[in-house]
Amino acid sequence: MNPEHGIPVSPRLTCHPDKQRLYGADTYYQESHEQLAALTGDVTGFAHRHAALLLKPDAVVARRLEAAVDWLTEQRYRIVGAAVTRLSRTMIRSLWYFQWNLATPHRRRLAALFLEDADALVLLVRPEREPYVPASVELTRLKGPTDPDARRPGQLRHLLGRYSYLLNLVHTPDEPADVLRELAVHFDDATREELFxxxxxxxxxxAHALELAGRLYADTKPRDLHFDPAAERLRDTVTRHLGALPDASPRTLLETAWDQGLELDPWDAVIVGSSVLPMRVPGRAPVLDGAGTDTWRRHLDVLNARPN
Structure with a gap:
């Protein structure tokens, strides 16, 4: 990164040289890094020791916030900060700016229907033991993959509910640099400083996280995110307006309803659509991605072997 374009990003905050270059010039990353640097002389250590967990609106309406908090306790992560966030259209695109180049138009349309429907909860957490690999990398591993069929018992996403590729209930920043950047995407200076x-x-x-969870529940209706009931409600809506289409698949019903401009329950559209429509453009890779624990161990071994 040329000095006139941004600030240096330590290789201890990301494994990826491209991320170092891009984040150094990224406004969100700069804001968070500069604010934290005014509070501590060890920005890199802070980012290494802390992770963030976003409990999305689907986790709120499915009433799975307490289960996530309990899971964190079982995994020996302490919640050291909690705040509510609203995932606006701009925020959604900012969070996944370097990954949504592979999102299909269907995915973007469906995400807008539910991510903006309710507030969400961000938890800033720290493991009890000092980690060798960054806390964010380990928490991302423990969280489990996006693909519901690939999730395994013990992983957070397996525990909370295996609904669909899009309805995965939680998100974690992949690396320490992402933790800093995403906190700035979510929060203004005052809220971010309180978290820091x-x-x-x-x-x-x-206790504060659970209090916020209660407020989020009070402001939203609970929803069943399972496919079959949502598909049946979708069929009933289409039948009521257009007549019976007994041989139509759920995808055909949804696309017909959209083509005809029918007013659908947004959650039903998301539940059905995220299961039957393509979410990812084939053959396309994200601009930036994370790195697993093994990659990070090798990365840190190389850095630690260098002479000071």
């Missing part, structure tokens, strides 16, 4: 200060103080904010 409580984390630096090592405060246990579990």
């Amino acid at each position: 200060r409580t984390a630096l103080a090592g405060e246990d904010r579990t």
